[in-house]
Amino acid sequence: MRRGHNLGAVGEFNQAVILDLIRRAPDGLSRVEVAQASGLSAQTASNITRRLIDGGLVREGERLITGPGKPRTLLRLNASSRYTVGVHLDPTVITYALLDLAGSVVADHRARTPTAPDPAGVIADMAHEISAILERQSIPREQVLGVGIAAPGPLDASRGNVLDPPMLDGWDVVPLRDALSQATGFPVVLEKDVTAAAIAELWVDSGPRRDNFAFFYYGTGIGIGLVINHEVLRGASDNAGDMGHIMVQADGPVCSCGRRGCVGDLVVPHRIVQRALAAGLIAADSPVDRADFDDVDRLFTEFTVLAMRHDAVSREIVMGVATQISRAIVSIVNLLDVDTIVFGGPFWRRIEPALLGAIRHLVNTDPALIPKHPIHIENSGIGEDVAAIGAGCLVLDQSLAPHTSALLISR
Known part of the structure; x- marks a missing residue:
């Protein structure tokens, strides 16, 4: 279990710890339980949960009476407050998955991968499909955290490039991440498909x-x-x-x-x-x-x-x-x-x-x-959509999940 730190420099990490705890508690957690599970002081936990509520990520649910004293209000994830889109580029099919904040699939779609070596055309099709799936589900763009795309390797992840993967003709040094971001207007993260699948498993279980x-x-x-x-x-x-x-x-x-x-x-x-x-x-x-x-x-x-x-x-x-x-x-x-x-x-x-x-x-x-x-x-x-779901979870993971790397001092 991830635990927080009572240090002023790690506020974002602590917020991610608490959000992750609430996300993984389908029956909800009280503020006291959040503080106990995170290892944070009661005041720090209360301040962070208030920010999460104000931001719409967490909502207050029913009150829980566990004995004498003031009833405890349960905190639950507001899953419909934010969304991500995951895309899996495969030589045979392109899969799209719209996820809510809990990582649940709201909608999905598949399209045959064009056989012609035309990355620019495929990227334009991706942007169109992403817009279409959001429109069909009536999801405002401002509620979308970003797009994750899973692609076969090899990749140059630092530059966001696909580097001539097998069975994808014409995809030699294609700036997929930046091109899709420009085409959609969303931030985009690129991940290798097998890594995205592992991320999906981590997020779900x-x-x-x-x-x-x-x-x-x-x-x-x-x-x-x-x-x-x-x-x-x-x-x-x-x-x-x-x-x-x-x-x-x-x-x-x-x-x-x-x-x-x-x-x-x-x-x-x-x-x-x-x-x-x-x-x-x-x-x-x-x-x-x-x-x-x-x-x-x-x-x-x-x-x-x-x-x-x-x-x-x-x-x-x-x-x-x-x-x-x-x-x-x-x-x-x-x-x-x-x-x-x-x-x-x-x-x-x-x-x-x-x-x-x-x-x-x-x-x-x-x-x-x-x-x-x-x-x-x-x-x-x-x-079967595990890589596309993982790509969407990657955005959730990078945006919301606690990572100890956030505690490292930058040089």
């Missing part, structure tokens, strides 16, 4: 299993979002999480990087589709590669339906994928000592019934696993 965990993102490609000691791990250039070149099969096929058996080349949907086609489980009129997004999506769904029948051929494919993913996870667990792996992403829900149990068993029985604590393998409860 603050329990102990979210102190040290990894988010395995399963979409058109794969990646890993990392959280250590309840803080997102971004790395020196904000590009942490590219796990695709972890070697999991020594005699595997040659990857585009020149090495053999890279997990990102073995377990992604288009590779599963190709194996299923070669085995005769499904059929296509012509060969399918990773750029055939619609065909991959359709055929992948066909395979996942067949995989639930547990015939010998589909089971062999499923167990191969489970083994390869599990080996990569064990490497990550050994390196970082996380105790929970959360799976999610736009392709995960379809194949999860066939994969999750096998991965859970393989990880926890792998002789290469070093930590002696159980490794919890679970599904994200957020759904």
Whole structure:
């Protein structure tokens, strides 16, 4: 639990601590409980809660009688006082999520990602869709804290640039953050998609299993979002999480990087589709590669339906994928000592019934696993829009959540 500090120089941090406490208490907190939970003096806590009420972020609810003395007034988050918009740029689809102050999804929308290499046109479409979703929900612009955008890496986060991500032709050094801000008039923050997914999990679930965990993102490609000691791990250039070149099969096929058996080349949907086609489980009129997004999506769904029948051929494919993913996870667990792996992403829900149990068993029985604590393998409860929701939560997190970095003295 975050606790405040009774120092005059950290007022914004203390305000974020108290707002976070109230946000995470759906039944409300009294001022006395706020002071006790935050570690702040009663006067400091009272002054801050008054500012939050005056700013419309917190509202006073019913009075609670707990015994002799004055009834306590419960404080609750005013979720409809502020909003954010999260956008996820994926090679196949652009997802939009409008979130309220609690991080709940108010509205969402999906649009096919144009295949033409035209970043300027895509950014203009994004701005139009953001305006449209606000108009449909009758949200005044002044109530919008900002826009978060999740994009595949690599990124230059300091400059807000997208740096030639795979399967997005023409997106080489595109100033996505500033261009979208100029087009919308809102402040924009840019984050790597797998990191945004981990942020969504942190914002929605603050329990102990979210102190040290990894988010395995399963979409058109794969990646890993990392959280250590309840803080997102971004790395020196904000590009942490590219796990695709972890070697999991020594005699595997040659990857585009020149090495053999890279997990990102073995377990992604288009590779599963190709194996299923070669085995005769499904059929296509012509060969399918990773750029055939619609065909991959359709055929992948066909395979996942067949995989639930547990015939010998589909089971062999499923167990191969489970083994390869599990080996990569064990490497990550050994390196970082996380105790929970959360799976999610736009392709995960379809194949999860066939994969999750096998991965859970393989990880926890792998002789290469070093930590002696159980490794919890679970599904994200957020759904396919997790990266877009995480992008919106990123704005909430940067605007409202307490961060110990706020206490560092600037040089």
